[in-house]
Amino acid sequence: MARFEVPEVDYTRYSNRQLAAIPLVVLTVALLVIGGAYATTGAPVDPGLDFTGxxxxxxxxxxxxxxxxxxxxxxxxxxxxxxxxxxxxxxxxxxxxxxxxxxxxxxxxxxxxxxxxxxxxxxxxxxxxxGAAFGSETQQRALIGVVAAFAGMAALVFALFRTFVPSIAVVISAFSDIVIPVALMNALGIELTLGTVAALLMLIGYSVDSDILLNNSVLRRSGDFYESTYRAMRTGVTMTLTSIAAMAVMAIVASFFGIGLLASIGTILVFGLVADLMNTYLLNVSLLRWYKFEGVAR
CATH class of the missing domain: 3.30.70.980 (YebC, transcriptional regulation domain)
Known part of the structure; x- marks a missing residue:
């Protein structure tokens, strides 16, 4: 039976700036796309029937x-x-x-x-x-739900780690994991509906799970920084790739049978989980390494 092995990355070959550069550039481009959509349409992403009526x-x-x-x-x-x-x-x-x-x-x-x-x-x-009035009310409630979920996640993370840099690393990664799929929704023509809002909420959970796994391994367990990072990667990358495969299959099958909502949810989750891999093991690792070797933890 085939077994998947997560390759060990030699992080010593790259500086913290090099590791953080790609995630930050992608995040900047995503924010520009969303800003452009908002400037032209008045909304960060095209709202669907649930929100417009x-x-x-x-x-x-x-x-x-x-x-x-x-x-x-x-x-x-x-x-x-x-x-x-x-x-x-x-x-x-x-x-x-x-x-x-x-x-x-x-x-x-x-x-x-x-x-x-x-x-x-x-x-x-x-x-x-x-109705248009009901759709507008639904849109407001969905926005409040996303903001409340993100704020609650941030508060919980700060309560768990009680230090700024590791906590803000998780929050930035989660923020980027949401922003990048929203930008891609504009590019792919996926509308914002109650179903796609649920997908974005799911991404918050996925992001926090992988980031907390990494932070716990590096900050609270014994071992060298790079050993701890690889230990977290073996579990985190395997879980994320499994989820990506499952969501990709769901999106393909749903598209074939014309189930638009499931296809949209699957597509958003695939892109969001790929972004989570990038943000967790490039951006978050760079911030944790700076904190461990050059920051206040020195």
């Missing part, structure tokens, strides 16, 4: 080709669809419309879409509407 239809379309089906869908409705997604290789399509207005207007718009779909000969499998 609108209607989602699942319709079966009898058409000879995917191109023809999409054209038939656009012609069937007086309103312009915000997005049209095919479910796997089936004849079912997910059509979304973003709307503004009161709940009464939203309900009337939903009934109109259902009527137009029936007149076009589409088989309406499901229809769901979200």
């Amino acid at each position: 609108g209607t989602e239809l699942r319709v079966a379309v009898d058409a000879p080709s995917d191109t023809q089906a999409r054209e038939d869908i656009r012609e069937a409705f007086t309103a312009t669809p915000d997005s049209i997604q095919r479910v796997g290789t089936s004849d079912v399509y997910i059509v979304t419309f973003q709307t503004e207005g009161s709940e009464t207007a939203q309900n009337e718009f939903t009934r109109q879409l259902e009527s137009e779909a029936g007149e076009a000969g589409f088989d309406v499998r499901s229809i769901e509407g979200v």
Whole structure:
């Protein structure tokens, strides 16, 4: 049976600045992408139906080709669809419309879409509407949830280590692990929904787990700095790579079957976990090594 072995990295070949350079450059680029998105759209990432309000239809379309089906869908409705997604290789399509207005207007718009779909000969499998006011409230609650989770994580980390540099290393790594996937969501066109918010919250947990494992091994266990780092890497890298493989499989399978939410969650987690490997074993290691040999712990 094949066994995976984590290779031992010779950190002595690199200075702390060299180790920290790549994660910091990637983080800077990610922040610029998010800043650019916010400047142009007013949001750090494109919000989905859960946060903007609108209607989602699942319709079966009898058409000879995917191109023809999409054209038939656009012609069937007086309103312009915000997005049209095919479910796997089936004849079912997910059509979304973003709307503004009161709940009464939203309900009337939903009934109109259902009527137009029936007149076009589409088989309406499901229809769901979200009011703009409810979507805005949901967006605020999701933002509060992410901020509260991050603040709670930071407080717990500072309470555990009670020293600034090791604690701030964990917090910076967790922050970067969230920012990088959010930037990639802009690049890949993944919308911010309740599901993708849950994925970002999961990344906080993954990040803290690997970083605390490293910090504990270096600061609280006996042994040379590099021996302690490798000991933590053997466990941390194995766990993270296993999670990456599982999330990649989920994203691929979900994409094949047209389950957009699971595909988005899997994609975000894959990129976030890859970022976690970089931040933990480059940025965090550089800060811990500086703390151990050059900082206040000297």
